[in-house]
Amino acid sequence: MSENPFRPTFGRTPPLLAGRDRLVAPFAETFRTGVWIPDRVSLVRGLRGIGKTVLLNAIEDAARRHRWLVISETARDGLADALAQTTLPALLRDNDPDGRRRELLGAGVSGASLSTRVVDEHxxxxxxxxQLTQLCGIAADRGAGVLITLDELHGDVLGEIRQLTIALQHLQREEAEIGFVAAGLPAGIEEVLQDKGTTFLRRAASVELDSLTLDETRRALREPIETAGxxxxxAALEEAALASRGYPFLVQAVGSFAWAAAPDDPEISTAAVREAARRAHRVLGTNVHGPSLSRLSFTDRTFxxxxxxxxxxxxxxxxxxxxGVESRYASVYRHRLLLQGLIESAGWGKVAFTLPYLRDYLREHDVPSPLTRPARSTFPATEPDLTGAVDDVGDRTS
Ligand SMILES: Nc1ncnc2c1ncn2[C@@H]1O[C@H](COP(=O)(O)OP(=O)(O)OP(=O)(O)O)[C@@H](O)[C@H]1O
Ligand SMILES: [Mg+2]
Known part of the structure; x- marks a missing residue:
């Protein structure tokens, strides 16, 4: 019995990163040639579970393959300080152990004294x-540059983002070889762009992450299964692909449960896929629908x-x-939900859900709202046993 190849865990690189070659290739070309084909600053937008983090991981891998220095971060409180006092001194130490460049630049003689100075000066x-200038110098010595990625961009940490973008702006002006790719939910990115202190980011190139096509979904399921023996x-593949609706998290969850159903059978059956789809939809509810709804206001949920x-x-x-409201009032909520990326315009005067199976979730769960039908949960009351099929859904792990 070989190991389950699927990775239904946020931030874990899937066995086959389907449908994203077109997005990664220009970055890889830039790291190879030093000529920026995508913009130096890019913002990746996409729904929860659509594959933002693993796209960042793929771009980072491409950078490392071409000897670029990579700083991979998540937007969080204390980020700027952590970069200035820990991450950058460590990177400088590791990549320029004798501190030659730092002496050359007159910026201090060792990583330690440099960071002490940093703390002192606040x-x-x-x-x-x-420090980024020094790091770019070290990278340039080996014919490469520096890539910074920032995941989970959102408006709660504007102060940190401002500090980082000010530094980036200076470096770009000095024509240092540095790139910046950040990712976030559409609403999070919107919050950041509304801020006066982040004008620099408004000029960034936009990378919109879509669902996978049916063909890409089939590949994302079939190839890992075959590679793993x-x-x-x-028929089973078609059923699995359709149940996944091209949504990357579901592709991994359906694949994983289908694999785990009868791991000693050489072929994955249609029955295994059917049961897997049911379980995957339940996991989707717990990991995506529930958290997405819990952050909304009561009226947003009513909408x-x-x-x-x-x-x-x-x-x-x-x-x-x-x-029971005027359409003007309903439009306010429409706008907010559009920003959240939970609904999209579907032709004149109509809206549709963006997340797969959210409608079913709303119908089947007792989402607090005066309009929700009486709960008629079709799911078993107890949690299914996920052992061996789904890892703990944790934070970014790479
Ligand atoms: N292109 C892809 N092909 C196949 N599977 C993918 C692809 N992209 C992502 N996945 C899988 O989908 C899941 C979600 O990916 P990821 O964690 O990158 O999403 P995200 O957009 O960062 O989500 P969040 O908004 O919650 O941070 C993971 O299990 C990942 O392995
Ligand atoms: Mg993510």
Whole structure:
């Protein structure tokens, strides 16, 4: 029995990164040639579970393959200080152990004294800038540059983001070889871009992450299965692909459960896929739908519950009627949910859900809202045993 190849865990690189070659290739070309084909500053936007973190990982891997120095970070409190006082001194020490460049630049003689100076001066921006300049110099000596990635960009840490972007701006002006790729949920990125202190980011190139096509989904499922020494018939594959709806997290969850159903069978059966899809949808509810809804206001949820009464895209006029409000009022919530990336416009006067199976989730769960139908959960009351099929869904792990 070989190991389950699928990775239904946020931030874990899948066995096959389907449909993203087109996005990674220009970055790889830049790291190879030093000529920026994508912009030096790019913002990756996408829904929860669509593959932002693993795309960043792939871009970082491409950078490292071409000997670029990579700083891989998550937007968080204390980021600027951590970079200035820990990450950068360590990188400088590791990549320029005798401190030649630092002496050359007159910036101190060792990583230790440099970081002491940083703490003393309480000027993280300056410290960031100086150390990044040195790091770019070290990278340039080996014909490469520095790549910074920042995951989970959102408006709660604007101060940190400002400090980092000020430093980046200076470095770009000095024509240092440095690139910056940040990723976040559409609403998080929007919050950041609204801030006066981040004008620099408004000029960034936008990378929108979409669901996978049906063909890409089939590949993402079939190839890992075959590489790991088993097979899946056409009918079972089709069922698995359709149940995944091209949503990367579901691709991994369906694949993983289908693999685990009868791990000693050489071929994955349609029955295994069917059961896997049921379990995967449940995991999707726990890991994606639940958390996405819990951050919304009561009225936002009411709007979604009103939408969920239709089997397809819902008319704004119907939603307003169901909510018992004027359409002007309903439009405010439409706008907010559009920003959150939870709904999209679906033709004149209509909206649709973006996350797969959110409608079903809203119908089946007792999401607090005056409009929710009485709960008629089709899921078992107890948690299914996920052992061996789904890892703990944790933070970014790379
Ligand atoms: N292109 C892809 N092909 C196959 N599987 C993928 C692809 N992209 C991502 N995945 C899988 O989808 C899941 C979610 O990926 P990831 O954690 O990168 O999403 P995310 O957009 O960062 O989510 P969040 O918004 O919650 O941080 C992971 O299990 C990952 O292995
Ligand atoms: Mg992520």
């Amino acid at each position: 000027q993280p921006e300056k410290a960031l800038r100086e 088993r097979s899946i018939g056409d 979604l519950a009103a939408m969920a009464l239709d089997d397809g895209p819902a008319r704004m006029s119907d939603i307003a009627d169901r909510m």
